[in-house]
Amino acid sequence: MADDAEVCGCNGVCKGDIVKAIKTHGLFTVEDVRKTTKASSSCGSCTGLVEQILASTVGGAYTPAQSNNKPVCGCTENSHGSVREAIRTQHLLTIPEVMKALEWKTPNGCASCRPALNYYLISSWPGEARDDPQSRFINERAHANIQKDGTYALFRACGAG
Numbered sequence: 587m588a589d590d591a592e593v594c595g596c597n598g599v600c601k602g603d604i605v606k607a608i609k610t611h612g613l614f615t616v617e618d619v620r621k622t623t624k625a626s627s628s629c630g631s632c633t634g635l636v637e638q639i640l641a642s643t644v645g646g647a648y649t650p651a652q653s654n655n656k657p658v659c660g661c662t663e664n665s666h667g668s669v670r671e672a673i674r675t676q677h678l679l680t681i682p683e684v685m686k687a688l689e690w691k692t693p694n695g696c697a698s699c700r701p702a703l704n705y706y707l708i709s710s711w712p713g714e715a716r717d718d719p720q721s722r723f724i725n726e727r728a729h730a731n732i733q734k735d736g737t738y739a740l741f742r743a744c745g746a747g
């Protein structure tokens with residue numbers, strides 16, 4: 587989907603606006619996107635698309651509304667919300683600091699929690715937290731969309747035919 591493609595017809599919001607708001611303000615939920623961009627704040631028919639854009643932008647850090655209290659993954663008892671809270675209140679700046687502070691059950695985490703922790707750190711403490719490229723969501727690292735069969739679909743550059 588091109589960045590200039592309209593997502594929310596009611597409020598005239600295109601995909602690029604939503605992705606930019608997510609990255610600039612460190613948004614995690616559809617409600618965050620709704621408040622910041624107005625997308626999905628009228629008839630609501632675009633909510634599913636907004637959710638997909640959010641999930642593909644923040645990767646493992648995305649938490650559908652109904653699973654807010656569930657643990658991030660098998661490596662911890664902490665939910666996404668409590669991890670974000672700890673990063674902010676304890677001024678945690680690296681993945682090892684988070685894992686130590688929250689008593690992670692595994693020494694190096696997994697493909698679910700590392701992208702989430704990396705995203706929460708760099709969006710909570712931009713300029714201070716150290717970005718760990720190896721912990722970025724596979725799509726981000728590969729600049730492509732991983733498919734169910736393990737192949738990749740390349741992003742179509744904005745405005746490209």
Ligand code: FES
Nearest residue numbers: 594596628629630
């Ligand atoms: S199309 Fe987005 S709220 Fe109606």
